[in-house]
Amino acid sequence: MDLLDCFASADELGVSEIARRLGLAKSTVHRLLTTLCARGLAEKNPHTSRYRLGFRLYELGQLAISRFELRQAALPLLEELRERTGCTIHLAIPDGADIVYVERLQTLRGMRLMTNVSRRLPAHCTSSGKAIAAFDPAVAQARRAAGFPQLTSCSIRSAADYDRELEAVRRTGYAVNHDEALVGLSSVAAPVRDHEGRARAAISLVGLSREIESAIERNARLAQAAANKLARTLCL
Helix, strand or coil: CCCHHHHHCCCCCCCHHHHHHHCCCCCHHHHHHHHHHCCCCEEEECHHHHHHHCHHHHHHHHHHHHHCCHHHHHHHHHHHHHHCCCCCCEEEECCCCCCEEEEEEHHHHHHHCCCCCCEEEHHHHHHHHHHHHCCHHHHHHHHHHHHCCCCCCCCCCHHHHHHHHHHHHHCCEEEEEECCCCEEEEEEEEEEECCCCCCEEEEEEEEEEEHHHHCCCHHHHHHHHHHHHCCCCCCC
């Protein structure tokens, strides 16, 4: 599993590179790669002799996503939101100190804008992460414990700033990201809360900063309406 995780930040890796990252002997890494390749979880590029993730992982990932009840219930709402706003729409869930986008509905323009945006990001750098953390103390504490790495000069830098931001989210019911994960992109998110008030997920609208920021309140209302409807659909 550690070996597979190496490919989260690299398209292809050689045996020596993986061995250095994991602190293992090259012979051990080669043996592990041979096993992964035999099961389709990795493959060797015949042109470069380097290794990359295999299509079996894609198949398993698609199965996991397709069987995820939250995503299934959210899809019609996300599609409607994309049609109404022309923005890229995200459905995010927490994972420790990070958030993971389990669905990303893009527009044609959004495909270009989101090329370099990971599916996993630190919770303090995204509107979805802040919307969830404001209503889930475990997520907020996990982020504090992990620290506040800066993705841009606008990213939150300290626990004090983070706590002030979460308090603002609790007052308004929505979160905003201004160039904090990628310069030029901003977003607005609303939490999907259960009957106890804990955030289980978040829905966000993402677009060019000047467009998102010129209609913050409208975008926030639309995100909140979709999030509330999803909570009712799932009987949270």
